[in-house]
Amino acid sequence: MLKRLIDLLMGRRRVLINEDERAVWLYKGEVRGILGSGEHVLPNWDGSLQVDVCKLVQPMFVSTYAQALLEKLPEDAARHLTVVRTGENEIAVIERDGMLHTVLAPDTKVILWTDAGPWKTRLVDIGEAAQVDPKLLRRLQRAGKGQLVSQFEVEDGKVGLLIMDGVLAGELQAGVYGYWNPGRKVTVRQVDLKRQSLDVSGQEILTRDRVTLRVNIAAEYRVADPLKAVTSVKDYADALYRALQYAFRKTLGALTLDQILEQKITVDAEAAEKVRADMEAIGLEVSEIALKDVILPGDMREILNQVVSAQKEAEANVIRRREETNATRSLLNTAKVMAENPVMLRLKELEALESIAGKVDKLTVLNGTSGLMNDLVKLTG
Structure with missing residues (x-):
């Protein structure tokens, strides 16, 4: 109670900043500095002290007094703030305590609380190197920070034609590729090489x-x-x-x-x-x-079928005539043999009688068989 009374009489104020906090203080509307953790005694005549407290859980420093701090109090700013800037052809990959934190687009500035780190910044010249390093590409994928990257996968058995801003830039074999896309249009046309x-x-x-x-x-x-x-x-x-x-x-x-x-x-x-x-x-x-x-067409198919049918019929007729001719020739030869050999004729008669006898109950021979039997006796005698 006594401290408060003394501070009030001396025109000052005690401010306590926790370990997870930092603060920007102003006196009579003028930026005076950044407060680290601990207790601070600051001038406060006429209640002109202003203290803006920031939580380090939000590592980015966003304040209307940022530019005033950087210009008027560069030493204080350098002790507490980390400033990252990118040029027109640069990408900044920012790591926080070894983990990927954010990726800055070209022509961008961000201010970070140094004590919220440690911070590591990697600047990439995307004017010279449009392709994203494969290891970095995998990190960006895992962290979900691929907004500034155009990613393409070329399948096995295909080749990818890389086109940048409408100009063919090269061929890509099977694999996964990433390209920085700020300020450029990147496409890949895949061509299948399989049969x-x-x-x-x-x-x-x-x-x-x-x-x-x-x-x-x-x-x-x-x-x-x-x-x-x-x-x-x-x-x-x-x-x-x-x-x-x-x-x-x-x-x-x-x-x-x-x-x-x-x-x-x-x-x-x-x-x-x-x-x-x-x-x-x-x-x-x-x-x-x-x-x-x-x-x-249907009508032509019918005509062709008729032609084929007629051709086959003609061929069949030729074959039948040939067979009939052969049969007639065979009968003529048989007749000649029988005319020259009466016994052969008699044998044919017996064969005919045998065939008929097997099919009927009674057979009557009108001319008798004596002539036939006499010829057989002569043949065997």
């Missing part, structure tokens, strides 16, 4: 003999030169699709229906040669190209 298939279905083609067909075409390809494939055409898969259409239209349109059906393998080879040459120029390697299906 792929492409189907061109239901293409209508008019043959030389004016028959409308629908054909299905299949092709297998892979990207051999990703840079050329992306920069030569807008869409390399669409370019292959159109090349297949054009090549087969041109090849099949110069042939009749019969030629197409008879020379299907040759047609494939002729059309494929042109397609492969054109696609090689845009970085594609085309392996298999095949004319899978030739689909005829």
Whole structure:
């Protein structure tokens, strides 16, 4: 009580700052300094003392008197405050007690309470090094501080084309990459290097003999030169699709229906040669190209079925005539043998009688068998 009375009479005031606090004090509206932990006796005539207490749990120093402190009391500010500034092409990575605290964008300033640290600052020139160091990228990911980073993952079997501000900057193999994005636009276009298939279905083609067909075409390809494939055409898969259409239209349109059906393998080879040459120029390697299906319109299919049926019927007739001729020739030869050998004729009669006797209950022989038996006796005698 006595201390308070003495302080009041002497125009002063005692201020207690805890260990987890710091304070900025002003007297008669003028910034006088920063108070550390402990008890402080400050002038307070006419109640002109002002004390702004800050908790160190909020490590960033935000005050309307920050600039006045830095300019008028540089020694006091240097003892209690840590100032971090970034240039127009700089990123600041700030660590607090070994842990990632924050990342500052270019042209930024932040003031930190030194005693809330210890602090460690790493400045990165993003004008020279656009790619984020892989170790730092992983730390930023784990800490959830990747707002200033564009991250890309290139899958296995693919290649990534890195594009910065619309300009191709390089190729990326499979892996995870990060790039500082302030002041620049970063994109990665992934190109699949694995073998792929492409189907061109239901293409209508008019043959030389004016028959409308629908054909299905299949092709297998892979990207051999990703840079050329992306920069030569807008869409390399669409370019292959159109090349297949054009090549087969041109090849099949110069042939009749019969030629197409008879020379299907040759047609494939002729059309494929042109397609492969054109696609090689845009970085594609085309392996298999095949004319899978030739689909005829309904009325033409019926006509062809009739033609095939007539052809098969004619072939069957030829075979039947040939067999009849052979049978007739065989009968003629048998007749000649029997005419020259009466005993053979009699044996044939017996075979016929035996066959008939096995099928009936009673058999009557009108001419008798004496002549036959006499001939047999002569044969055995």
